[in-house]
Each structure stands twice: as structure tokens, then as C-alpha cells.
Amino acid sequence: xxxxxxxxxxxxVFVRGKRGLNHVHVGSxxxxxxxxxxxxxxxVYTRRNEGVSIWVVRTDAITASSPDEKDPLFAPNGDKVxxxxxxxxxxxxxxxx
Amino acid sequence: MTTTPxxxxxxxxxxxxFDATIARNDRIEPRDWMPDDYRRTLVRQIxxxxxxxxxxxxxxxxxIGRAPSLRRKAILLAKVxxxxxxxxxxxxxxxxxxxSRIELTELLxxxxxxxxxxxxxxxxxxADVGTIGWLVxxxxxxxxxxxxxxxxxxxxxxxxxxxxxESFHQRQGYELLMTMMRGTxxxxxxxxxxVDRFWWPSLMxxxxxxxxxxNSARSMAWGVKRNSNDELRQRFVDxxxxxxxxxxxxxxxxxxxxxxxRGHHDxxxxxxAELAAVIRGDGPCNAERLRHRRTxxxxxxxxxxxxxxxxxxxAEVAASASAGPSGGAGAR
Amino acid sequence: MNDDHGSVFDGLIGGDxxxxxxxxxxxxxxxxxxxxVPDGVDHAELAAYCLMxxxxxxIMSQRLSEWCSRAPDLEEDIALANIALDLLGQxxxxxxxxxxxxxxxxxxxxxGSPVPAEDALAFFRDAGQxxxxxxxxxxxxxxxxVIVRLLLFSVSRLALLERLRAxxxxxxxxxxxxxxxxxxxxxxxxxxWFLTLAGGTEESRRRLVTALGDLWPYQPELVxxxxxxxxxxxxxxxxxxxxxxxxxxxxxxxxxxxSGVARPDRPPLEGExxxxxxxxxxxxxxxxxxxxxxxxxxAHPSGRW
Ligand SMILES: [Fe+2]
Ligand SMILES: [Fe+2]
Numbered sequence: 001x002x003x004x005x006x007x008x009x010x011x012x013v014f015v016r017g018k019r020g021l022n023h024v025h026v027g028s029x030x031x032x033x034x035x036x037x038x039x040x041x042x043x044v045y046t047r048r049n050e051g052v053s054i055w056v057v058r059t060d061a062i063t064a065s066s067p068d069e070k071d072p073l074f075a076p077n078g079d080k081v082x083x084x085x086x087x088x089x090x091x092x093x094x095x096x097x
Numbered sequence: 098m099t100t101t102p103x104x105x106x107x108x109x110x111x112x113x114x115f116d117a118t119i120a121r122n123d124r125i126e127p128r129d130w131m132p133d134d135y136r137r138t139l140v141r142q143i144x145x146x147x148x149x150x151x152x153x154x155x156x157x158x159x160x161i162g163r164a165p166s167l168r169r170k171a172i173l174l175a176k177v178x179x180x181x182x183x184x185x186x187x188x189x190x191x192x193x194x195x196x197s198r199i200e201l202t203e204l205l206x207x208x209x210x211x212x213x214x215x216x217x218x219x220x221x222x223x224a225d226v227g228t229i230g231w232l233v234x235x236x237x238x239x240x241x242x243x244x245x246x247x248x249x250x251x252x253x254x255x256x257x258x259x260x261x262x263e264s265f266h267q268r269q270g271y272e273l274l275m276t277m278m279r280g281t282x283x284x285x286x287x288x289x290x291x292v293d294r295f296w297w298p299s300l301m302x303x304x305x306x307x308x309x310x311x312n313s314a315r316s317m318a319w320g321v322k323r324n325s326n327d328e329l330r331q332r333f334v335d336x337x338x339x340x341x342x343x344x345x346x347x348x349x350x351x352x353x354x355x356x357x358x359r360g361h362h363d364x365x366x367x368x369x370a371e372l373a374a375v376i377r378g379d380g381p382c383n384a385e386r387l388r389h390r391r392t393x394x395x396x397x398x399x400x401x402x403x404x405x406x407x408x409x410x411x412a413e414v415a416a417s418a419s420a421g422p423s424g425g426a427g428a429r
Numbered sequence: 430m431n432d433d434h435g436s437v438f439d440g441l442i443g444g445d446x447x448x449x450x451x452x453x454x455x456x457x458x459x460x461x462x463x464x465x466v467p468d469g470v471d472h473a474e475l476a477a478y479c480l481m482x483x484x485x486x487x488i489m490s491q492r493l494s495e496w497c498s499r500a501p502d503l504e505e506d507i508a509l510a511n512i513a514l515d516l517l518g519q520x521x522x523x524x525x526x527x528x529x530x531x532x533x534x535x536x537x538x539x540x541g542s543p544v545p546a547e548d549a550l551a552f553f554r555d556a557g558q559x560x561x562x563x564x565x566x567x568x569x570x571x572x573x574x575v576i577v578r579l580l581l582f583s584v585s586r587l588a589l590l591e592r593l594r595a596x597x598x599x600x601x602x603x604x605x606x607x608x609x610x611x612x613x614x615x616x617x618x619x620x621x622w623f624l625t626l627a628g629g630t631e632e633s634r635r636r637l638v639t640a641l642g643d644l645w646p647y648q649p650e651l652v653x654x655x656x657x658x659x660x661x662x663x664x665x666x667x668x669x670x671x672x673x674x675x676x677x678x679x680x681x682x683x684x685x686x687x688s689g690v691a692r693p694d695r696p697p698l699e700g701e702x703x704x705x706x707x708x709x710x711x712x713x714x715x716x717x718x719x720x721x722x723x724x725x726x727x728a729h730p731s732g733r734w
Binding site: 044 | 128182189192197258401402404405407408412
């Protein structure tokens with residue numbers, strides 16, 4: 001992916017929705033570097049929801065197991081993060097928004 | 098025996114494994130072996146879907162600046178922003194099949210990949226924002242909910258996330274129309290006029306009739322598609338009619354009526370020649386939509402390039418800084 | 430028959446709306462907040478002050494949202510929309526506060542019009558009644574332009590809101606506390622892009638320096654003091670922007686130094702006879718912006734949206 005200089009490299013995004021949970025893979029995005037990838041992840045996958053922890057890792061930095069197994073790049077289906085997006089939550093100190 | 102390449106045998110074994118996964122209703126994942134045609138079909142379908150999300154930002158996006166209340170402005174901006182996110186999730190799913198976002202974007206701009214015909218219709222009043230949410234996002238939900246169970250894992254996962262947001266989209270649209278129907282006569286007329294324009298194009302969103310949909314059967318066998326075009330269209334009509342009643346608008350189809358025997362609504366035929374023309378590129382806004390997208394893409398080239406250059410320069414600085422005490426200082 | 434479809438459509442008519450942030454529970458932006466004006470505070474001044482801060486956010490948000498579907502990449506499109514949404518939220522609260530503090534500021538609408546006060550303020554005032562700084566209203570340019578504008582705007586607004594958290598007016602303190610979190614991110618995002626464009630390619634650097642030169646004359650207005658600001662600062666309600674000047678200068682100089690970009694040497698854009706955006710004296714750009722923003726609302730003064 002990084003070979004094409006017209007396009008930023010691909011990153012995988014992992015989000016811990018709340019304390020006590022594992023980080024879960026939620027998707028991918030493009031960014032020029034790690035620092036920007038973190039900002040993009042916040043904007044794309046958590047929007048304005050605060051207080052979550054985000055990991056980003058370049059896709060080409062991931063070593064994966066053999067093809068016959070389930071792809072480790074992707075978490076199992078039961079994950080809560082993207083089944084229950086809380087995109088439109090606004091900090092609780094703002095009533096009725 | 099062992100000296101000859103076991104190519105055909107391996108191929109058969111891989112194909113059998115793939116077929117078994119599909120037969121079990123299980124998911125195919127990116128690193129699994131898959132037939133070339135399956136990969137091609139997926140890329141075509143997911144890319145077309147992704148392009149539709151991105152092009153679909155335009156007809157509604159044009160009204161963000163004119164939204165008539167602060168609340169509606171926030172809702173519309175959040176909605177159109179969601180569509181950018183949907184495009185992003187879907188391009189990502191496509192990238193697991195080995196095609197990059199920029200390649201797909203270039204195929205779109207070259208006219209070699211399609212997007213949904215519905216976005217080639219113009220938005221002429223603020224009621225269109227409501228109608229698009231209700232009918233267009235509603236039709237999209239009908240198409241997309243079954244895709245949450247599509248056989249390709251990353252596509253299905255993207256669809257789950259998308260469907261959650263689509264139901265917010267449909268809801269906001271319907272709520273806008275309901276509110277306008279409680280407003281002035283002019284607003285009610287605006288709603289009806291908008292529904293009149295969008296009803297038939299919405300029905301066309303499900304694609305040509307089953308008999309004329311060349312790729313459908315194979316896509317269904319592969320579990321890439323889960324329901325036929327006509328099945329989904331019928332579902333959409335059956336669900337929409339009571340909603341239209343609750344709203345107090347008339348759907349512009351004289352043949353629309355409940356068929357007790359079938360347990361479904363009968364309805365008229367959309368103008369398939371019009372659909373063919375819009376898909377061919379002769380719709381009211383085809384050229385305009387692509388031009389808008391091309392301008393954004395080209396205007397952004399220097400930014401994307403600058404960020405890449407900055408990133409590699411920073412990486413060099415970091416590398417030379419960690420290489421030794423003489424490295425880092427004054428690198429720039 | 431409708432198996433999995435049913436669940437998606439069930440929510441459409443009636444049902445639980447709690448999960449929908451923009452569902453039906455969005456009516457009163459200040460519901461639950463103590464809106465009494467503190468003793469001894471001049472209502473007209475408080476309203477004027479809220480309009481200044483609210484108009485800054487509203488007009489800035491309007492310009493940012495014009496980027497929607499036009500950004501260099503999808504990630505940036507989403508980021509710009511987030512920032513526009515944050516500012517729009519602030520505007521809504523501040524305009525509602527202005528109306529509550531002094532209903533006289535709300536434009537008159539036809540008898541029985543259901544248009545809420547904050548919308549009447551946003552959509553039925555003319556340019557001369559807007560109190561935003563002129564930086565917010567100038568027409569959009571390229572991506573460097575939006576980055577520079579956002580950097581200048583967010584550095585000042587964050588410094589201001591940080592101080593405003595101590596306001597004796599509950600509503601302002603509340604809006605400021607929420608806004609500080611938002612502006613912290615806006616400033617970070619803009620500064621990061623400023624560094625990126627400065628250190629990217631020759632072209633990006635040239636565009637950045639051009640945009641900075643073009644927008645710099647509007648910067649001093651962000652830290653200038655209007656009499657209402659001074660008076661409310663004395664009352665413990667508002668913040669005198671002049672008190673943020675040292676901090677704002679320091680942060681900007683830091684960003685300039687890190688980017689290797691010289692602080693522009695261009696004189697401030699003077700107002701007419703000392704009157705600037707805060708006094709309702711604007712550039713040509715504002716009336717054009719308002720013509721678009723207000724067109725639908727004004728066509729339906731008794732409309733329900
Ligand atoms: Fe969508
Ligand atoms: Fe949608």
C-alpha cells in the first residue's frame with residue numbers, strides 16, 4: 001500500500017469502548033503517519049465520544065497466521081463496539097442533546 | 098508422482114474448502130483462498146456501494162448550508178458525515194481484497210465503476226432531505242440489512258456498522274417530514290411534491306427486475322447477495338405504504354393497492370428505460386456529481402502529498418536521531 | 430416474513446428515542462440548566478455578549494461545513510464535520526442563552542410562529558446585527574486557508590473559554606466547560622496540520638504562508654476588547670479577550686517556531702471608524718454567507734422544521 005506515494009498507508013484501528021474491556025478491532029483508515037492515524041481514528045471511529053482508548057497500527061506491520069485459520073486481523077463477530085455505536089452521544093453535562 | 102506440480106489437485110482442494118465454507122453459511126475471510134470470480138464480484142459490488150455512499154453525500158450536502166434550523170443543520174451535517182464514514186468502511190473492506198482506495202476512486206472518476214442511480218437525481222427543496230432519509234435511506238436499509246449476513250466477513254462487518262447508522266438516517270428523514278406536515282400548507286405541499294419526485298427513483302434503487310439482472314443468480318449462490326431485486330422491492334413497498342399513510346402523503350402510483358391473495362401490495366412498473374438511461378450516464382446530475390468528486394480529489398492531491406512528504410521526513414529525522422548522538426540535531 | 434427487516438423499521442414510528450441523539454428529545458437546548466441571570470448583571474449586555482460568542486461559533490461552523498464532501502480525503506472530511514458540529518452545538522446554546530437573558534434581541538416573527546428563539550436569532554437577523562469576528566466570515570480558500578483560520582480561531586477561543594469556565598453565569602460556565610474539551614482538540618488538529626503543511630512540500634509551504642499572510646490582518650480582532658466584554662469581565666461574567674493576548678501570542682509563536690514559519694508582518698485590518706465585527710461592521714462576505722444560510726428559514730417564517 002505504501003508503495004503508492006499518492007495514497008497514505010493503511011492503519012488498523014482498535015478501540016477500548018470502556019474500562020475493563022479489551023481493545024477490539026473496529027476497522028481501518030488511511031493516515032500519513034502514526035500521530036495523524038490516532039486523530040483520524042478518533043474522528044472516524046469514536047466521533048465526539050470521549051474517554052475511550054484507541055490503538056492504531058500500520059496494517060503492514062501486522063504479522064498474521066496461516067490462511068486456513070480465521071483472519072486474525074479481524075476480531076470475531078460478537079464484538080460490541082461496532083454493533084452498538086454510540087456515535088451521537090454528547091458529554092453528559094449537556095442536557096437533552 | 099511427487100515430482101509433478103500438484104496444481105490442479107491443490108486448486109480442487111481449495112475450491113472444495115471454499116464451497117464448504119459457503120455451504121455452512123460461514124464467512125470467507127481476507128486471507129482465505131477464494132475463486133477469482135468471487136473476488137472480482139465482491140470488489141465490483143463493494144466498490145459500487147462505497148462510491149454510492151460518497152457520491153450520495155452531494156445531493157443532501159448541498160442543503161447543509163441552507164438548513165432552516167440549527168437542529169436540522171446539526172442533524173444533516175452529522176448524517177452526511179456518516180455517509181463519508183460508510184464510504185470509508187466499505188473502501189476498507191475492499192482493500193482487504195487487494196484493491197486500494199485510490200485505485201477505486203480513479204476507477205469511479207474514469208467512469209469505469211458505477212454508483213447508485215438515485216444520486217443522479219437533483220435535490221430541489223429542503224423536503225428532499227426528509228424524503229431522501231425516509232425513502233432512499235429506507236430502500237438502502239432494505240438492501241443492506243441482508244448484507245450483514247453476506248459471505249465475505251469484512252463486508253458483513255462493515256454493513257453491520259452501517260445499518261445501525263442508516264436507521265438513524267431514515268428516522269431523521271421521516272421525522273423531518275412528519276414535522277413539516279404539521280407546519281404550513283406550503284410545507285405540506287413541499288413534502289408531497291418531493292415524495293412525488295423520489296418515489297419511482299427509490300423503487301429503481303433495487304435494480305432491474307430479476308429476469309434482467311445478469312449477475313444476481315451467481316451472487317446469491319455465493320452468498321454475496323441474499324435476496325433478489327424484486328423480493329427486496331416488494332418488501333420496501335409493503336413497509337413504506339403504512340408509513341406514507343401515517344405521514345398523510347400520497348404515493349404517486351395509481352396501481353398501488355393491497356392484494357389480499359398475495360398478502361402483498363401490487364404496484365406499477367417503474368420506467369426501466371429511465372433507469373437504463375441514468376445508469377448509462379444520462380441522468381439529470383451524472384456529470385455534475387462526478388465533476389464535484391473529481392474536483393475534491395484533485396484539489397486535495399497537494400495536501401495528501403504534503404502529508405506523505407512530512408511523514409517520511411519526520412521518520413528520517415527520528416531514525417537519524419536514534420542512530421547516534423550526532424544524528425538528530427539540526428536535521429531540518 | 431419480514432424477519433430481520435422488521436427490527437430495523439420498528440423504531441420508525443414511536444418507540445424508544447433515547448438512543449437517538451438527534452431524535453425527538455432535542456427541543457430545549459438549555460433544559461435543566463439554571464438560566465436565571467445572576468444579580469446585578471445587565472441583561473442586555475449579557476445577551477450581546479452571548480451573541481458575540483455564539484455568532485463566532487455559528488459563522489465559523491457554517492464556513493467549515495462548506496467543506497463537507499470537498500476535503501482532501503475522507504478522514505479529513507469527517508474531521509472537519511466534527512469540528513463544525515462542535516461549534517454548531519456551542520452556537521445553539523449561546524444563542525438560546527442570549528434569547529433567555531434578554532428576549533428583546535430576538536427578531537419579531539409572525540404571530541404564532543413556532544420558530545424557536547435561537548433559530549430566530551440565527552436566521553432572521555441581518556448582517557449588521559451579527560457580532561462575530563470577521564475572521565470567521567471570510568470566504569473559504571484552499572485547505573491551507575481552513576487550517577490557518579482554524580488555528581488562529583481555536584487558539585484564541587480556547588484561551589477565552591478556559592477563563593470563561595469561572596463565569597458566575599451558570600450557563601456560560603457550562604458552555605465553556607464543554608467547549609474547552611472541544612476546542613482543545615480543534616487546536617491540536619489545526620496545529621498538527623499547520624506543521625504538516627509547513628514541513629510537507631514546497632507547494633504546501635507556499636500555500637500555507639500565503640494563507641497565513643491573507644488571514645493575519647484579522648487576527649488582532651480576536652484579542653481586542655469590546656466595551657461589553659470589558660463590562661462583563663468586571664462583573665465576573667465574561668472574559669476580556671485582551672487578557673488572553675500573551676497566551677495566544679505565545680502559543681502561536683511556538684507553532685510558528687516549530688514550523689519554521691515567520692510571524693507575518695502585516696497590519697491589522699482596521700474597522701470602519703473603529704467599528705469591527707463585534708460592533709456589527711463586517712466584510713462583504715457575511716451578507717453572502719447569510720443569504721445562503723437564511724434562505725429557507727426566511728421563506729417560511731411560520732414554518733415548522
Ligand atoms: Fe450510508
Ligand atoms: Fe444513509
